[in-house]
Amino acid sequence: MPKILPATGGDVVEVILADHRWFEEALRELRDVRGDRAAVLADLATVLIAHAEAEESKVYPTLRRKDAIDADEVEHSEHEHAEGNEALLDLMEVADTGSEEFSSKLHELSEALTHHLDEEERDVLNPARPDVTQDVRDKLGGTFAAERARLIDAGCGSIENVRKVVASEQS
Known part of the structure; x- marks a missing residue:
């Protein structure tokens, strides 16, 4: 089972990409009916919520100020986070991780998440490499990692918190 990956800072693009690869591995493990799906889902919920919240509060505003991305790209990414959070919830x-309903809902989450990862890598992260200096990317990586860790420590992946996040995105 993929343990929660600590984000330690460094180039924000690489830190975010490491989370993306971790998400893909967690989704693979969730598809395996022999695994502890409940435990993997709990870890996925924690990292996914922390990752998205830290991107929205720390990364996107900085990339926007540096003209690496525009307002439409930020809005689109935030919309995709909301869709993913709803699918996660x-x-x-x-209740039954062995049920057909679980498999169906897992497919919906997987589709939403893999679509977002692909678009974010192409439309947000790739432009950040040439448009934002290495120094800024390194500082932003530390800021992102610290916010992500704070959210994880605060229990951001609890079902109660995921419900609050989804409700706030829908209002």
Whole structure:
């Protein structure tokens, strides 16, 4: 089972990409009916919520100020985070991890998440490499990692918090 990956800072693009690869591994493990799906889902919820919240509060505003991304790209990414969070909540609310409903909801989450990862890597992270200096990317990586760790420590992946996040995104 992928343990929660600590983000330690460095180039923010590389830190975010490491989380993306971790998400893909967690989704693979969730597809395995022999694994501890509840434990993997709990870890995925924690990292996914922390990752998205830290991106929205720390990374996107900085990339926007540096003209690496525009307002439409920020809005689109935040919309995709909201869709992913809703799919995550739907999956977390399935009681039986061995059920067809779990598999169906997992498919919906996987589709939403892999679509977002692909678009974010192409439209947000790739432009950040040439448009933002290495020094800024390194500082931003530390800021992102610290916020992500703070959110994880605060229990951001609990079903109660995921419900609050989804409700606030829908209002």
